[in-house]
Amino acid sequence: MQLYQKLFLASLVMTIVPMFALGYIYYTNFVGLIENEMRKSYEQMVNQYVESINFRVGIYKNLLNGVVQNTTIQELFAGHTTEDDVLATSRNVGREIRALLSGNPVRRDIDIMLYPALGNITPDGRYIFDVQQLKGYSWFEPAKAGVVIIEYIRGRQNRAVLTIVMPIYDLVGGNFQVIIGYARIDIHTDVLFNLGGTIFSEYGNGIIVHNSGGRQVFANIGTTESLIQFATDSFRPPHTQILNFNGGRSIVVNHPLEMINSGGTFVFSYNDVYKEIAENGIFILVVFIITVLASLCFSILFSLSFSRRITRLVDKMSKVGDGDFSLNDTTDDGDEIHVLDHNFNQMTQKLKKSINDLYVSQLERRTAELVALQSQINPHFLYNTLESIGSIASVNNIGIISDMCEQLGAIFRYNICTDNNELVALEEEINLIDNYISLQKIRFGDSINVFFNIQEDVKEYKVPRFILQPIVENVFHHGYNIRRGKCCIEVSTAVTSNILTIRVQDDGIGIPAKRLRELLEYMNNNSKQNLNDWHHKSIGLKNVNVRIKLAYGNEYGVSITSKVDMGTLVTVSLPLKGGHDDV
Numbered sequence: 001m002q003l004y005q006k007l008f009l010a011s012l013v014m015t016i017v018p019m020f021a022l023g024y025i026y027y028t029n030f031v032g033l034i035e036n037e038m039r040k041s042y043e044q045m046v047n048q049y050v051e052s053i054n055f056r057v058g059i060y061k062n063l064l065n066g067v068v069q070n071t072t073i074q075e076l077f078a079g080h081t082t083e084d085d086v087l088a089t090s091r092n093v094g095r096e097i098r099a100l101l102s103g104n105p106v107r108r109d110i111d112i113m114l115y116p117a118l119g120n121i122t123p124d125g126r127y128i129f130d131v132q133q134l135k136g137y138s139w140f141e142p143a144k145a146g147v148v149i150i151e152y153i154r155g156r157q158n159r160a161v162l163t164i165v166m167p168i169y170d171l172v173g174g175n176f177q178v179i180i181g182y183a184r185i186d187i188h189t190d191v192l193f194n195l196g197g198t199i200f201s202e203y204g205n206g207i208i209v210h211n212s213g214g215r216q217v218f219a220n221i222g223t224t225e226s227l228i229q230f231a232t233d234s235f236r237p238p239h240t241q242i243l244n245f246n247g248g249r250s251i252v253v254n255h256p257l258e259m260i261n262s263g264g265t266f267v268f269s270y271n272d273v274y275k276e277i278a279e280n281g282i283f284i285l286v287v288f289i290i291t292v293l294a295s296l297c298f299s300i301l302f303s304l305s306f307s308r309r310i311t312r313l314v315d316k317m318s319k320v321g322d323g324d325f326s327l328n329d330t331t332d333d334g335d336e337i338h339v340l341d342h343n344f345n346q347m348t349q350k351l352k353k354s355i356n357d358l359y360v361s362q363l364e365r366r367t368a369e370l371v372a373l374q375s376q377i378n379p380h381f382l383y384n385t386l387e388s389i390g391s392i393a394s395v396n397n398i399g400i401i402s403d404m405c406e407q408l409g410a411i412f413r414y415n416i417c418t419d420n421n422e423l424v425a426l427e428e429e430i431n432l433i434d435n436y437i438s439l440q441k442i443r444f445g446d447s448i449n450v451f452f453n454i455q456e457d458v459k460e461y462k463v464p465r466f467i468l469q470p471i472v473e474n475v476f477h478h479g480y481n482i483r484r485g486k487c488c489i490e491v492s493t494a495v496t497s498n499i500l501t502i503r504v505q506d507d508g509i510g511i512p513a514k515r516l517r518e519l520l521e522y523m524n525n526n527s528k529q530n531l532n533d534w535h536h537k538s539i540g541l542k543n544v545n546v547r548i549k550l551a552y553g554n555e556y557g558v559s560i561t562s563k564v565d566m567g568t569l570v571t572v573s574l575p576l577k578g579g580h581d582d583v
Contacts (some may be wrong), residue, residue: 004365006242008176011299015295015298015299016154016292016295019288019291019292019295023284026284027284030277030284031175031273031297034276034277035242035251035273037053037281038251038268038272038276039240039251039253041254042136042240042251042266043240043253044265044266045266045491046238046253046264047238047257049266050255050257050264053192053193053257053260054257054258054259054262054475055193056190057260057507058259060110060164060185060187063087063100063101063112063185064112064166064183064185065166066100066526067096067097067100067112067114067183067185068166068167068169069171069380070100070170070487071095071172072093072096073114073168073181074168074170074171074172074180075172076089076092076093076116076182077114077117077118077120077122077168077170077173077180077181077349078117078118078170078173080119088126089121089122089126089547090124090126090129091129092397093114093124093127094126094127096269097112097127101200103482104415108186109159109574110125110185110186110187110191111185112184112185113127113128113129113183113184113185113186114127114128114129114134114182114183114184114185115128115129115130115131115134115181115182115183115184116128116131116166116181116182117131117178117179117180117181117182118180118181118277120130121356122445122554124468131181131182134165134182134184137151137153139151139165140277143167143182144167144179144445145166146179148165148166148167149163149164149165149166149290150162150163150164150259150260150261151163151165151187151211152211152215152217152262152465152539153186159188159189159219160188160189161182161185161186161187162186162187162189162192162260163182163185163187163403164184164185164187165184166183166184167181167182168180168181168182168183170240173319175440175462186293189209189217189218193207193209193218195315196284196344199283203542204221205221205266205267205268205269206220206221206266206267207219207220207221207264207266207267208221208265209257209262209263209264209265209269210260210262210263210265211261211262212260212261212518217262222462226255228370230426231490237256238252238253238254238255238256239253240252240253240254241254242300244272246268248269248518249270249273249399250267250268250269250270251267251268251270252265252266252267252268253265253266253268254266255430267395269466293577295338302399309337310337311336312341313340313341313344316341316344317344319350322402322449327490328509331364354388354407364384375402376389377401382485415536421466422463422465422551423463423464423465424462425459425462425463426454426458426459426460426461426462426463426493426502427459427460429456429463429465429468429469430452430454430466430468430491432466432468433468433469433470433472433491434450434452436469436472436473437489438474442495444480447487448480448486448489449486449487449488449489450488450489450490450491451488451489451490451491452490452492453490453491453492453493454491454492454493455493455494458493458495458500461500461576463500463502463574464547464548464551467502467544467548467574468491468504469531469540469545470493470540470541470543471498471504471540471541471544471558471570471572472489472504474540474541474570475487475489475504475506475508475568478508478511479506479508479509479567479568480506480508480509484531487506487508488506488507489504489505489506490504490505490506491503491504492505495576496574498575499573499575499576500573500574500575500576501571501574502571502572503568503569503571503572504569504570504572505567505568505570506567506568507566508567508568509565510562510563510566510567511562511564511568512564513556513564514564516560519560520560521539522542523545523558523560524545524557541560541570544558544572545558548572548574551576552575553575555571555572556570556575558570558572559571559573
């Protein structure tokens, strides 16, 4: 596949895929926006509907208050006036109730019933009923205590009604705590919810009402398990949710009906949302198709233009790959490809120069290595020379020179050991520093005191070569001041938790805190800071520390503590791995 084809596919993907993604996001946001608008509209309808229900219930309560406070009914129920004729009593009560209902918009489809509590009035079966009939209801006991009851029951003709019961107090006689009867009004739920002509009577819409006990008391729409579960939560503050219902989606609003101790679930079909989406979908589709066609044209033109310039640059690279470094022509468009072409030309020239420089530098480095090798002194030559000096000194009875040659020869012999074994017995390291200190005592005399506190059971442990001599050497370079007189050095060992610890401690001049920090940083962090004379004189310590860490891990190595005028303690920690075989 050629470059322009790849560019065409890439640009096509880079335009079409984002367009599809943006189209999907736009569509999703558009649907969400329509849903939110419809939710708000439906929630506003529900709020208005609930206000209408509350208004109607308020009318019913006011009507019932008028009944319980009616003077004629008060006097009859309190026994202040007597009616021997049942029909006369019924007519009087009926006249008062009709007068209260006259002109009232809710007078139809309701039943008003009175229950005298003193037993002084004979029931007529129309307006006046025996109070014993109320005793079968669970709410009668609270009603006797003076509580206004609002409950759903089955009324006359077995119709579902909302009943409101109020106690009648003896207001005429001034006995405000005495209940002389009960007034009851039954409102048919079909009338109460007044569905005719509202949006809730349309197909797919409806209402479900639950009482305070969670029992469904009214519904004009079929239910499902998910809808019932959502509807039983209708006593919470108003909230809305989209549910799958009756083979489609519905917007369901829960709203408490507080004045009638109920919760309402209002179901709205999703058809209105689909209608809004369909009306705008055609326009969105047309815009999308036009945009896709424009993107295709742009992708083709861009791919052809871009690929020609890239092809020229590839040809130049091929020539450089064949060894032709004399290319200088560049494109003239001034964009990133021009910058790339220009930089490639510069890189070609620099590469040519680097190849020449590298060849020259390799020749110079090899020459320097030969000179350095030629300038090295063979340790075997030094050892043999010392042996000759020692023999001459012994023949001429110059004991001190003979001893020095013997001790220095032992050090050289230890250094040029050819067994290629990095590990030696700890005892050999102790002997090495003993010879080294003996040489130094010849120089400094009795001002140097050395104490060895080496446990016998650790002398055969294997340790890396030359880990103690550089530490002892540092005592004489940094710790000992000839003007202070004597200097004590103690070399000791200890074994704790499978770790061999070797301590070299002196009572010399110590190391200043700043210098100590620099030294530790140089040893542990590969610092390249300028330590003046500490730098080149502490290479031995750094070498020991690095060798131990490389061999055993970063948790082992060399640590240093020091105080000015009190001395220095250098601690070497090594792991015990295999008893006397190795450390």
